[in-house]
Amino acid sequence: MSPFGTDLIYYKPWLYFVIIQTLGLTIFIIGMADNLNFYFRGRARSFRNSPGFAAMIKIFLHEVLLQRQLFTRGFFRWLNHILIFWGFLGLLSLSAIGVLLKIVPGDAAFYQFFTAGSGYLYYKFVGDLAGLMVLAGAVSALIGRLRAAPGSNIDTRFSDTAALGILVVLVLTGFMLESLRLAAAPGDPAAQYSFVANFMAGFIEGGQVPRFLMTAFWTFHATLNAVFVAYLPFSKLAHVFAAPAEIVINASEEQLRGDLYGYLR
């Protein structure tokens, strides 16, 4: 069974899927283009000194991938974020594989590995692990946000919370879909690799969920995904792209600032 093999269990409106994702992606592209257009209206030079690539690579590792500055601001703050960040990276890699599987020929070793070989198991395992990471990080950020909001004066606008909310529901519905699939087709030898969904499937009696509800769920999940993607450039999640880029460029400008990056001295 391939990662795209659940068509056999319930009906999926693929045409709708293509339309809604295209729509989401189009809005995303327009938003990003608007952001980029805005950035490049700045007329001053981004690099005042000649670019220091060594510093940029070093800071990419320390500040973007490991998020050391966030760590110095608090362990839980860092943990929340790194779970979301790395979870996202995991999900993103899986999506990339998914897209590739649609492109490469059926007899390619890559295709075989992920559809018939052990790659499928890894795919399922990493998918659940990454989803769980994002979920854990996002839920705890949401709780932190709702708890901290009244006392704090920082501008926590509704849109910030909404973005987090969408993310949580998105991952949750993803897990639900996977568990419904497992529950509807028991005996999948790969089920234990989808450890979160498999655990959730334990609560659902096999086949009791009507197929049309599964279709509805699937459609909802796909729609929410498109909404999330479309919303990215307009929300504070624009930082997902802007922060890593600006941190790396700033590092080149500030490479001599041993005190700013204390550990680089």
Added chain:
Amino acid sequence: MDTSARQKIPLNSLSPRQLMELDACTRCGECMKWCPIYAVDRSADLIPGNRIAALRKLLKSQHGIRARLAAGNRISKEEVERLIEVLYECTTCGQCHFVCPARIDTVELWEDLREAVVEAGLGPLPDQAEYLRVLKKYENPFKEPRENRGIWVQRGLEQGTLYRDLPLITESPQPVLFYLGCTASYNTEINLVAQWVANLMHYAGVRFGVLGNQENCCRGKLRRMGDGDFAAKAAENIDLLNSLGIDTLVTNCAGCFKTIFQDYPRIKKINFKVYHAIEYVDMLIRERRLQPVNLVPMKVTYHDPCHLGRHNGIYDAPRRVLQAVPGVEFVEMERIRQNSRCCGMGGGLKMGFPEIQTLASAERIREAERTGAEAVVTPCPTCFLGLQAGAARAESDISARHLMELVNISVFGR
């Protein structure tokens, strides 16, 4: 202020990297916990993260697709005015930069945004504009005549506080220029600091001179408040300094130091090394050309000036100097080095919001009090003045002292 919400703020002084920074802020609130000005003026608009959010909203409504789609400007005149006000209610101390998880270079951003606002004719605030007008006209902010800039040498010699005469570098070329800056030239109390530095350099056998009446203001305040004339005015001064044939410039003012050391080379190449006096004295002590031998029995704490510390990474030299003075018992405050609380004197805040400045200084004084020290010392004349006012405001027994005074006493025994 004649502000129209439709008045477009140009993006000439901002780089793509900086506009990207506006999108990189997550409103995480870390800056809110540390900003020394928000600590004394609890208006939510002042929080750096909120300021960035508001600026992003304003600039995006004026530039890009959204500006074209939303024909009218949805940001009210009052909002724009408030935004410009908070942009100036900031000492550009750089604390927010050091705690920001997105590493937003806030000081650079604030200064360049101020330049954009000035270009649009919306800034600076009236009192600051007057300050800059005076500065440009008189070449100092005190409306003092230029002929009086160098009279301190004669006065110091007569009063016996300056131990030896100083050559004018334009008449007798020397390898080292001692650059005073406006405050040390005209403010008699701060001028003593310059005299102490001169005494120490003489004692150590440094061959140096001064510019006397020909010394210009470093013009750094123009940059701090976003005046677009800064580049041209600085270039003039760079040409003068480059023509002197010096190999080293030493200044006792942290503001002049930042301007000459950091801002000038971005405008034009400079052909000399730049030291703050405390770094230079530290070097002289380490080379054993200066020996602080006389006891100065005193429990002191040290205040890091933003322009030396966060802006230029000079944390250790002044501490070494302090510890080289025998008799001094040195205790640290809670917030030091990268996290040192700004005294409120920088960034033109004092000209626009004098009351807030005093409150910020008083806050720093209370931190100094908690160490049990009898004095808080600093090597920056501006911080020194700020802390003095803060001590008066906080009705504190602690005194603010200039670090150079302690060294002078220890070396000369008087």
